[in-house]
Amino acid sequence: MRRRFRKFTPVWTGMAVLALSGPLTPALAQMKGDGAAIAAKGTPAGALACMTCHGTQGEGNAAAGFPRLAGLPAQYLAAQLDSFAADKRQNPIMGPIAKQLDAAQRQAVAGYYGALAPVAAPASPEGGALRQTDTGAWLALRGRWDHDLPACVQCHGPGGTGVGAAFPALAGQSSAYIAAQLHAFKNGTRPGGPQDLMKAVAGKLSDGDITAVSNYFGGAKP
Ligand code: HEC
Ligand code: HEC
Incomplete structure (x- = not known):
């Protein structure tokens, strides 16, 4: 349907x-x-x-x-x-x-x-050389496994376009909105969702990480 x-x-x-x-x-x-x-x-x-x-x-x-x-x-x-x-x-x-x-x-x-049209996947999000010093892209696409932090796209889908009923798209949201939500998950003014997944994720992000990864997805134009 x-x-x-x-x-x-x-x-x-x-x-x-x-x-x-x-x-x-x-x-x-x-x-x-x-x-x-x-x-x-x-x-x-x-x-x-x-x-x-x-x-x-x-x-x-x-x-x-x-x-x-x-x-x-x-x-x-x-x-x-x-x-x-x-x-x-x-x-x-x-x-x-x-x-x-x-x-x-x-x-x-x-x-x-x-039921309205979802956001399209941004063009080849993994294109170009990915460097660990590019914190936003690295967190989004690789994660930080030494801190048990999976890549955002592992739950939010390729290009952050969302998966199934529980994982919302990040593509199409502004960096300011994404950053505000990450701070809200981290400080508990927004519940962490199923199994408190986002509380665990956001709790591992520094303020600098939040800015970088929010800019990454906020800049990933639909
Ligand atoms: C283990 C799975 C998982 C990982 C990894 C994950 N997320 Fe999430 N994320 C979720 C779930 C589940 C929700 C929905 C929470 C809810 O139901 O309130 C969510 C929600 C969000 C939201 C709120 C979206 C909105 O429309 O309000 C943001 C922003 C977000 N995640 C950003 C990130 C970022 C950035 C990363 C990588 C640093 C990340 N997530 C990694 C599972 C994950
Ligand atoms: C006056 C402006 C305003 C109006 C009118 C409004 N919203 Fe919102 N809505 C917001 C803001 C601001 C947020 C972000 C809240 C936050 O940061 O948690 C939001 C967030 C949401 C979210 C969460 C989205 C996500 O990705 O998690 C849903 C769902 C939502 N609104 C539904 C509605 C519905 C349905 C209506 C009409 C009945 C509505 N809104 C009317 C301002 C508005």
């Missing part, structure tokens, strides 16, 4: 859902419709339209520090919204917005963004 809708713009996704409403259960069609409406218009309970900050295509706004949502795994996005709503992932902007959505609305809007 996700693959099939990938090439459509949000408008087309809505129309395709209508056209296919025969084989889809009414509940699913309703859910998808709700997700698109929440993204574009917000909710009567007062949640702001997601597009205001996250862009009309869910592409984010690098200058303002609003992350890309398009094509991130729906399950991951729903978990983040639940986490914001429960104040586990602490953020003064997203906390109140997530609380204004009920659990079904969080699922629906996560499903909507998850």
